[in-house]
Amino acid sequence: MNTFFKAAFASTISFSMLASGVSGAASKSIIVQVNNVPMPGDVDPYVQNGSTLVALNMIRSIPGVTINWNNTSKTVTVDNNGTKSTLVAGKKETMVGDKKVTLSTSSAMKNGRVMVPLRFIADASGSQVYWDAPDRTVYVAKPTEEMQKEIQSSDISVARHGAYSLPRIAKVNVLSGKEGDSMAYIRYFQKNQSSEFFEQHMDSVNYYRIIDTHVELLWSARLNLQQEAKNASLPFLTNKIVEQSGKMPTIQKGVVYYNYSVPGGTTFGTIDKAGKKTRLGEATEDQAKQMFFSIPEEEQL
Numbered sequence: 672m673n674t675f676f677k678a679a680f681a682s683t684i685s686f687s688m689l690a691s692g693v694s695g696a697a698s699k700s701i702i703v704q705v706n707n708v709p710m711p712g713d714v715d716p717y718v719q720n721g722s723t724l725v726a727l728n729m730i731r732s733i734p735g736v737t738i739n740w741n742n743t744s745k746t747v748t749v750d751n752n753g754t755k756s757t758l759v760a761g762k763k764e765t766m767v768g769d770k771k772v773t774l775s776t777s778s779a780m781k782n783g784r785v786m787v788p789l790r791f792i793a794d795a796s797g798s799q800v801y802w803d804a805p806d807r808t809v810y811v812a813k814p815t816e817e818m819q820k821e822i823q824s825s826d827i828s829v830a831r832h833g834a835y836s837l838p839r840i841a842k843v844n845v846l847s848g849k850e851g852d853s854m855a856y857i858r859y860f861q862k863n864q865s866s867e868f869f870e871q872h873m874d875s876v877n878y879y880r881i882i883d884t885h886v887e888l889l890w891s892a893r894l895n896l897q898q899e900a901k902n903a904s905l906p907f908l909t910n911k912i913v914e915q916s917g918k919m920p921t922i923q924k925g926v927v928y929y930n931y932s933v934p935g936g937t938t939f940g941t942i943d944k945a946g947k948k949t950r951l952g953e954a955t956e957d958q959a960k961q962m963f964f965s966i967p968e969e970e971q972l
Contacts, residue, residue: 756795812838812885830865843917848873925972
């Protein structure tokens with residue numbers, strides 16, 4: 672498996688497990704996930720006066736951000752691509768650039784770590800921050816410059832790669848797969864579309880859409896792989912939907928699919944709006960490295 676696929680595969684697994692609560696099932700510790708990757712920390716995040724506080728060192732991997740700590744003045748300085756924000760431990764007041772911001776909860780020192788409210792992270796880093804209270808997960812999303820360039824590309828394959836790579840936030844409960852091939856992932860895109868996609872793993876399927884500069888999970892479902900059924904809203908899914916969360920989207924066009932399996936490589940094809948599937952072949956080594964590539968037959972859908 673090449674390096675790119677290792678990273679993509681691991682990222683997808685991490686996101687699915689965290690969003691579905693698998694990682695946090697045994698304990699109720701809060702999970703911090705930065706750009707689809709769970710962040711380790713030696714001090715657990717906690718909720719105080721309705722605000723979630725996390726250790727500042729857990730967000731060092733946010734793109735374009737550097738963090739410095741002055742132990743003498745107990746001051747944190749966050750540099751976000753030239754815009755500097757400062758926060759003194761124990762204080763509610765912070766400076767974001769030349770703007771004074773008052774936080775609802777003061778920062779604090781705990782076991783030698785600076786604990787800061789989520790709002791400070793959002794303001795100081797320019798990130799989208801979302802607190803999923805039921806799953807006790809903090810999502811921090813900030814795309815890299817490369818991701819932003821990709822989603823704006825006129826090349827549909829590049830734009831699809833950008834969309835798939837964007838940071839993800841789960842707005843609905845993820846229904847994890849229980850049956851099927853655990854090493855196979857199928858990605859579906861509507862004809863000539865890159866801003867939304869479906870991903871199927873085992874008997875679960877998830878629907879994602881670009882919102883601002885991240886991707887949100889808006890619908891999740893489980894299928895009965897032993898029972899075929901027509902789905903009027905999603906004709907490319909040919910198995911019965913037995914459980915779902917979120918609002919089911921409606922697809923009016925045919926889709927292309929990329930079926931990635933370990934081992935086995937990548938196969939691809941089309942599914943028309945009536946649900947007829949056409950397997951077009953197996954990806955070449957160069958196509959597999961790209962992850963998403965041009966499928967000329969897409970124009971015939």
